[in-house]
Amino acid sequence: MHIGANVSIAQTGLLRAVEESISYKADTYMIYTRSNRGGQAKPIEGFHRDEALALMNQHALADPVVHLSYLVNLASPKAETFEYGVMVLSEEIKRVEYLGFKYIVMHPGSHVGTGMEQGIKRIAEGLNAILTGDESLFLCLETMAGDGSKVGNRLEEIAELISLVDHKERLGVCIDTCHNYSAGYDIVNDFDGFLHQFDELLGLESLKVAHINDSKTPFHSNKDRHANIGRGSLGYEAINYIVHHPAMQDIPLILETPGGYYKEEIALLRGETDELPPDGKSADEGM
């Protein structure tokens, strides 16, 4: 099992993220390389890449993930938003290639009223304008929690989107346990059934990353409110089953839980303790 958490790059860039991950006894991690509030991205050359990679090797950390800014919405009917998304994602691909990382996770987008079909088409148009096929990474589409105008609540939507993209070989999928359960996939009682559907629609080999979160809201609530492991509607047993599932052993598993209890949660899921983390108050929305 390869497990890590969403960590910060504040101040010292990647070094800080790697050090934080080491303190959690993680063996992978996820970062945002730019602020979700917008503005200019920090130059990637200032991320201390080489020192960070050396430290990662020393501590056996591998397969880090970059999460794309939430501000990117390729499904937007607004030309300005669409063009901003194309610009930021193109730039992000270059930045992540410079770091040498293999995975970018992105939310497919929100059609904001134009309908699912139109939203999917628009995202495909954006991806076709961006991807050349020569990328050295996978752009992974994250499955969403079921909120109305988001694309990607259903696996079928992700499959349709992928079918419209020319360079499919550069695409992957990121599942998120909180989102999938909220969207109405009963992964608590039948994770194997979910994987079976995933395999039929997308092919299991396209599963590149998984976000591991409990949920503050009930099954099929269509809400995106992450909870600490064992403190939500999925519960410890289901999540523990999922992270130890054979299909999940070769991909990065990333915690995006509230309150800063990553160390405790990793120890719990590695079976080093049976103590549940505290119930973190601040629900991370939108991850």
Ligand code: ZN
């Ligand atoms: Zn989320």
Ligand code: FE
């Ligand atoms: Fe997520």
Ligand code: FE
């Ligand atoms: Fe996300």
